[in-house]
Amino acid sequence: MTDTTTTDLAAPDAGLPGGWQMVIGLEVHCELSTATKLFCGCPNQFGSEPNTNVCPVCLGLPGSLPVANDAAVTYAMRLGRALHCEVKPSVFARKNYFYPDQPKDYQISQFDQPTNIEGWLELPDGIRIGIERAHIEEDTGKTSHVGGGGRIHEAGYSLVDYNRAGVPLVEIVGKADLRTPEQARQYVAELRSIILAIEVSDAKMEEGSMRVDANVSVRKADEPYGTRCEIKNLNSLRSLVRALDYEARRQIELLEDGERVIQQTRHWDEADGRTHTLRSKEEADDYRYFAEPDLVPLDPSAETLAAIDASIPTLPADRRQALATAAGVTPVEAAMAVERGLDDLALAAIEAGANPARVMTHVEHNLAADEAVRLDAANFAGLVTMETSGELTATQAKQVLAEMVETGGEPGAIAAARGFEAMETGALESLVDEAIAADPEAWAKFCAGDAKVTGAFVGYVMKATKGQADGKAVTELLRRRAAG
Numbered sequence: 001m002t003d004t005t006t007t008d009l010a011a012p013d014a015g016l017p018g019g020w021q022m023v024i025g026l027e028v029h030c031e032l033s034t035a036t037k038l039f040c041g042c043p044n045q046f047g048s049e050p051n052t053n054v055c056p057v058c059l060g061l062p063g064s065l066p067v068a069n070d071a072a073v074t075y076a077m078r079l080g081r082a083l084h085c086e087v088k089p090s091v092f093a094r095k096n097y098f099y100p101d102q103p104k105d106y107q108i109s110q111f112d113q114p115t116n117i118e119g120w121l122e123l124p125d126g127i128r129i130g131i132e133r134a135h136i137e138e139d140t141g142k143t144s145h146v147g148g149g150g151r152i153h154e155a156g157y158s159l160v161d162y163n164r165a166g167v168p169l170v171e172i173v174g175k176a177d178l179r180t181p182e183q184a185r186q187y188v189a190e191l192r193s194i195i196l197a198i199e200v201s202d203a204k205m206e207e208g209s210m211r212v213d214a215n216v217s218v219r220k221a222d223e224p225y226g227t228r229c230e231i232k233n234l235n236s237l238r239s240l241v242r243a244l245d246y247e248a249r250r251q252i253e254l255l256e257d258g259e260r261v262i263q264q265t266r267h268w269d270e271a272d273g274r275t276h277t278l279r280s281k282e283e284a285d286d287y288r289y290f291a292e293p294d295l296v297p298l299d300p301s302a303e304t305l306a307a308i309d310a311s312i313p314t315l316p317a318d319r320r321q322a323l324a325t326a327a328g329v330t331p332v333e334a335a336m337a338v339e340r341g342l343d344d345l346a347l348a349a350i351e352a353g354a355n356p357a358r359v360m361t362h363v364e365h366n367l368a369a370d371e372a373v374r375l376d377a378a379n380f381a382g383l384v385t386m387e388t389s390g391e392l393t394a395t396q397a398k399q400v401l402a403e404m405v406e407t408g409g410e411p412g413a414i415a416a417a418r419g420f421e422a423m424e425t426g427a428l429e430s431l432v433d434e435a436i437a438a439d440p441e442a443w444a445k446f447c448a449g450d451a452k453v454t455g456a457f458v459g460y461v462m463k464a465t466k467g468q469a470d471g472k473a474v475t476e477l478l479r480r481r482a483a484g
């Protein structure tokens with residue numbers, strides 16, 4: 001079993017040339033799946049007709065006042081606690097900037113007193129990635145640039161849809177602890193499984209309910225951080241990995257040519273596989289934040305926080321650990337079963353006495369996630385036991401399992417109906433003797449230690465039994481015969 005508390009970040013290799021190392025920090029925006037928006041009663045719904053889920057508050061009309069959505073605040077705190085953050089008394093703040101998709105001229109966000117601070121998330125291999133903060137803010141509307149390939153520069157005109165304006169978001173700001181694109185991918189995947197497990201968002205990257213911005217810089221090992229660039233709006237795990245790899249190599253090339261990296265916001269173009277300059281960012285943005293005067297601070301009571309903690313189910317990292325312990329594998333090896341939601345079934349089958357290794361093989365290779373919900377754990381354990389006791393071959397077990405999933409039947413009955421009777425050891429022995437007698441030349445080779453001829457004998461027995469024999473049992477009998 002691996003040690004799950006290591007924090008060695010120097011180990012992973014990003015495959016960069018010349019001793020360069022990547023330093024990555026991710027900012028992930030996650031839309032909360034509340035029924036209504038963050039500060040008004042408009043439906044929080046994706047895909048409605050443009051500008052139908054709007055009201056004076058989310059349109060920023062004069063005189064309208066925001067009221068914080070209790071469910072959104074609770075969801076944000078639940079996410080914070082699931083990320084091992086401290087939930088602090090917090091205040092909303094106005095972030096002042098003009099953009100057409102933001103009708104108030106400011107975004108209600110949080111600044112120096114965010115709701116969640118100082119947490120961490122654990123990757124399957126046990127490495128913990130720090131979370132600096134996870135704050136609450138409202139989403140902006142959506143601008144579409146019409147013509148010119150959808151970019152603002154060449155567009156004929158632009159359209160704006162305010163349905164998304166005021167949708168509740170949590171921005172999860174990760175520490176610059178990631179060192180490879182693969183780690184970044186694992187981090188986002190893990191964050192997504194946590195968000196899904198605690199049911200605060202549907203976390204659909206393709207619909208924009210989970211959006212990733214990546215800060216990346218390069219340095220030689222143990223040198224101070226280099227100048228970073230931010231890549232905006234990565235909307236799939238594949239884009240994230242490709243964009244990070246491209247951007248790191250671009251920066252290395254600059255530095256090796258004696259140039260410098262300019263701090264910039266860049267855009268990832270999936271089609272040409274490159275990042276492009278969006279805007280230079282050499283000076284810090286001045287958003288003139290100040291506390292939002294129309295909203296009261298958030299200060300959850302100890303009882304509220306206890307109730308939030310109690311609402312958090314067992315998280316993926318703990319589920320991996322539980323399955324790893326039961327099955328005698330590493331958490332990394334248990335990750336696939338957990339990812340596919342089959343860990344409860346595997347645990348129940350192992351608990352019922354089934355062989356852990358066979359259980360893991362079936363769960364990883366022979367079961368679809370949506371099939372397993374129809375599978376009774378006791379029957380599944382029964383099947384595995386029939387297999388490990390030699391009553392069924394591996395091939396037969398797979399067939400019986402497929403039928404169990406289909407019909408919900410019991411493994412013994414299915415095996416009998418299919419004529420998968422266990423071969424009597426005596427019958428198998430005489431077939432092995434027949435096989436040996438049929439090919440004395442191969443037998444001599446086998447006895448001399450040539451394992452390559454094994455297949456000929458197994459093939460003979462399989463043919464004679466129409467595939468019903470257990471190949472492993474045949475091999476075992478051959479070895480015993482050869483040993484004398």
Ligand SMILES: [Zn+2]
Nearest residue numbers: 040042055058
């Ligand atoms: Zn509204």
